[in-house]
Amino acid sequence: xxxxxxxxxxxxxxxxxxxxxxxRDLVALEQDPGxxxxxxxxxxxxxxxxxxxxxxxxxxxxxxxxxAESLLTLLRDGRRDADEAVTTALLASADAIRSxxxxxxxxxxxxxxxxxxxxxxxxxxxxxGPRGGGKTDPAGEPAPAREPQSGATNGGANTLRxxxxxxxxxxxxxxxxxxxxxxxxxxxxxxxDTSLVGTCQRLNLVTSxxxxxxxxxxxxxxxxxxTKFPRVVRDLAVSCGKQVxxxxxxxxxxxxxTILESVKDPLVHAIRNAVDHGIEPPGPRRDAGKPAEGTLxxxxxxxxGQVNIEVSDDGRGIDPAAVRxxxxxxxxxxxxxAAAMTERDLVQMIMMPGFSTAERVTSVSGRGxxxxxxxxxxxxxxxxxxVHSVIGEGTTLRIRIPLTLAIIPALxxxxxxxxxxxxxxxxxxxxxxxxxxQGIEHIDGAPVHRLRxxxxxxxHLDELLGQRTVTDPDATTExxxxxxxxxxxxxxxxxxxxxxxxxxxxxxxSKQLQGLQAFAGAAIMGDGRVALILDVxxxxxxxxxxxxxxxxxxxAVDAAAGPEAATASWLLVRLGGGRRVAIDLAAVxxxxxxxxxxxxxxxxxxxxxxxxxxxxxxxxxxRLEGRRAAAATPAGEDSEPLQVVVVRDRAGRTAxxxxxxxxxxxxxxxxxxARTSSPLLRGAAALQGRVTDVLDVEAVVCAELGAVAxxxxx
Amino acid sequence: xxxxxxxxxxxxGDLLLGLPVSCVQEVLRFQQMTRVPMACGAIxxxxxxxxxxxxxxxxxxxxxxxxxxxxAEPMNVVVRTADGxxxxxxxxxxxxxLVDDGSYEAPPATLRQPARSLIRGVHKLDARRLLLLLxxxxxxxxxxxxxxxxxxxxxxxxxxx
Numbered sequence: 001x002x003x004x005x006x007x008x009x010x011x012x013x014x015x016x017x018x019x020x021x022x023x024r025d026l027v028a029l030e031q032d033p034g035x036x037x038x039x040x041x042x043x044x045x046x047x048x049x050x051x052x053x054x055x056x057x058x059x060x061x062x063x064x065x066x067x068a069e070s071l072l073t074l075l076r077d078g079r080r081d082a083d084e085a086v087t088t089a090l091l092a093s094a095d096a097i098r099s100x101x102x103x104x105x106x107x108x109x110x111x112x113x114x115x116x117x118x119x120x121x122x123x124x125x126x127x128x129g130p131r132g133g134g135k136t137d138p139a140g141e142p143a144p145a146r147e148p149q150s151g152a153t154n155g156g157a158n159t160l161r162x163x164x165x166x167x168x169x170x171x172x173x174x175x176x177x178x179x180x181x182x183x184x185x186x187x188x189x190x191x192x193d194t195s196l197v198g199t200c201q202r203l204n205l206v207t208s209x210x211x212x213x214x215x216x217x218x219x220x221x222x223x224x225x226x227t228k229f230p231r232v233v234r235d236l237a238v239s240c241g242k243q244v245x246x247x248x249x250x251x252x253x254x255x256x257x258t259i260l261e262s263v264k265d266p267l268v269h270a271i272r273n274a275v276d277h278g279i280e281p282p283g284p285r286r287d288a289g290k291p292a293e294g295t296l297x298x299x300x301x302x303x304x305g306q307v308n309i310e311v312s313d314d315g316r317g318i319d320p321a322a323v324r325x326x327x328x329x330x331x332x333x334x335x336x337x338a339a340a341m342t343e344r345d346l347v348q349m350i351m352m353p354g355f356s357t358a359e360r361v362t363s364v365s366g367r368g369x370x371x372x373x374x375x376x377x378x379x380x381x382x383x384x385x386x387v388h389s390v391i392g393e394g395t396t397l398r399i400r401i402p403l404t405l406a407i408i409p410a411l412x413x414x415x416x417x418x419x420x421x422x423x424x425x426x427x428x429x430x431x432x433x434x435x436x437x438q439g440i441e442h443i444d445g446a447p448v449h450r451l452r453x454x455x456x457x458x459x460h461l462d463e464l465l466g467q468r469t470v471t472d473p474d475a476t477t478e479x480x481x482x483x484x485x486x487x488x489x490x491x492x493x494x495x496x497x498x499x500x501x502x503x504x505x506x507x508x509x510s511k512q513l514q515g516l517q518a519f520a521g522a523a524i525m526g527d528g529r530v531a532l533i534l535d536v537x538x539x540x541x542x543x544x545x546x547x548x549x550x551x552x553x554x555x556a557v558d559a560a561a562g563p564e565a566a567t568a569s570w571l572l573v574r575l576g577g578g579r580r581v582a583i584d585l586a587a588v589x590x591x592x593x594x595x596x597x598x599x600x601x602x603x604x605x606x607x608x609x610x611x612x613x614x615x616x617x618x619x620x621x622x623r624l625e626g627r628r629a630a631a632a633t634p635a636g637e638d639s640e641p642l643q644v645v646v647v648r649d650r651a652g653r654t655a656x657x658x659x660x661x662x663x664x665x666x667x668x669x670x671x672x673x674a675r676t677s678s679p680l681l682r683g684a685a686a687l688q689g690r691v692t693d694v695l696d697v698e699a700v701v702c703a704e705l706g707a708v709a710x711x712x713x714x
Numbered sequence: 715x716x717x718x719x720x721x722x723x724x725x726x727g728d729l730l731l732g733l734p735v736s737c738v739q740e741v742l743r744f745q746q747m748t749r750v751p752m753a754c755g756a757i758x759x760x761x762x763x764x765x766x767x768x769x770x771x772x773x774x775x776x777x778x779x780x781x782x783x784x785x786a787e788p789m790n791v792v793v794r795t796a797d798g799x800x801x802x803x804x805x806x807x808x809x810x811x812l813v814d815d816g817s818y819e820a821p822p823a824t825l826r827q828p829a830r831s832l833i834r835g836v837h838k839l840d841a842r843r844l845l846l847l848l849x850x851x852x853x854x855x856x857x858x859x860x861x862x863x864x865x866x867x868x869x870x871x872x873x874x875x
Binding site for chain 1: 746747748750751752753757760761764765766768769771797798800854856857858861862
């Protein structure tokens, strides 16, 4: 029952807001009769009220709203003028709705008044039809609605309703506080006054917690909105005589409160559409060879600093031909234009105002407002809406909304002296090439990098952003590649340097900058300066990676590259007893010679100091035989230098492998891998005509690094 | 007299420009800016104004004037608009001037182009000074097309759409 109460409560709040809006709009309509924008706005409000009354079984309310909506349809289509009789009747219907809602709020039923006068006035106007028809007296002033004493049903004791505007102000104030704190911390550090330092540290802590708390107040999981949907779907399905199963995925996806509010109505609309129009009744489904029960899927996830919400059904799909016919019939398109449109574009037509493919007018949906409302609401918050449909298989509606004001973890990089934030959700891995000339190849001028055998298209951020730096291709400096993913396509972004990860507060760009598709927003960094947030899908599009004929999956890249991609580069080493081991060159960071006395010990393990870090050293020989043994056993001054292969796993962690001898580097395709028993090997293969073990670098590093990390803590 | 109004004045090259004080939020010294790659030249950068990210528009660029000498630091005139606040970079801040509606005239027809559409009217001040009233909406009307044109001129890669 609690769920029902929840729905009812939500409905009451919404309807009251809608009614206030209705009053304002009706008054505006009186002053500006015939304004299509105002009529459309009133129509949407009334449509929402009607829809809600439908699934809450508020029949009286439904009747009033339905008739009012029919009258508004006449206005919208220009078949009737918004004269005084019409606005009076509409205002009377708004009053009637208000009185019913007040009753519902008070005692849960719709009250005894049957609102006959209002209904009669409305139906007379509707049936009076085209203009001039019937000098109707709109029932005079309907008896002033007796509003029951309200204010009995207010929420729980542990929650407060807080104005979002106030939260915005708080958020900005906290931002200022953080900057002031940073400066004070710096100054106190310079002064060295102990009591001041202590106070500052407390200030620091409190500020951080305050910041976190204020941010949290604005975030809500999308699940809070979804809880109502199972009921909505069930009721709709029952009333349409269909069987629908609702699947929901991504409950915990957090959205800013304001955004969540604005996507709620569009989602209800989308769901209603899917059940009413998308999913077929059990009979036709079985005939089409589909299970009688239709599936409606809701998914939500973060991607590219945006929230994606998908509503998909496995129903009949949208018939582009039907859309074309309908668009021509309703005058939205000329026959020539319709003929020139692609099927994909035709499907998008369903979001045009005044369009509906449903043949009948039902009380659920089908007046052609649904999708247009959804689109308007989504675009108002800067989102986009796409429809994909395969006839006979189903329809997917994808809503992408920005994460304005959401907090996201981001990787901070620099390019040509500017700092940029890359949303962590797009990030796959970081690759550092120490000799760029070796790691980067070109296909007809387009740079690519071989990442573990797959070709990774490379994009230079400075070139893409037109930052005009003089890049010397033979520069000996290392190359940093940020491997990113957008819409299933992987690519490597070459940046000047990689700084750190930081939690950033995404702020939208001003109107003047919204045309730039490379940026998703901006954020204020710890030092108080502004950094732009890169829009990874936007970057991919700018660089032509996500064109029309794009490859959907990263795996398609190597397929397109032909047999070339199956060839891997190998580093061949020799271990004791003449054993040959091949190491994927992509995982090899460096080859080093180390004197045995450079090997140090940490908790009984051998380590090397390598580039300011402690790197574990693995005696590959022993490890492959399942034992641990020192690589530098007799640590004499004059002993042979150790041959160390520095490998890096996907997480960017390094380890040194000591081997007897480095033999060769060669390119050779691996036809088949024979299974071996060691978990540290990918298998054995015939390379250069001899049986060679192929090392699994990931497994080796993983096996080693867990152990070393524990050892360090001791 | 109720036909008098207060204008915040500022200097840009040889021009004396003005905006009603009601739309000026504050005036700031030069602020550190984050430049915005791919944006057209009129976008000077982004400023952190007490936790708010504000776009700075270089008025010299808008008026097609030569760039400011490197040593000269521009001033920020932070203005309120329906779409949030924006900062205008000007050379120098002037006084708040009291002008009379009687001194107002439409811009002369001979005014050359960038300036012509950016100026709403002219107030004739004493001592042969003219104060040009900015048409703020036009000044800030910078959209995707402007960025694309700038990028095309510079021969940069373009967003495919």
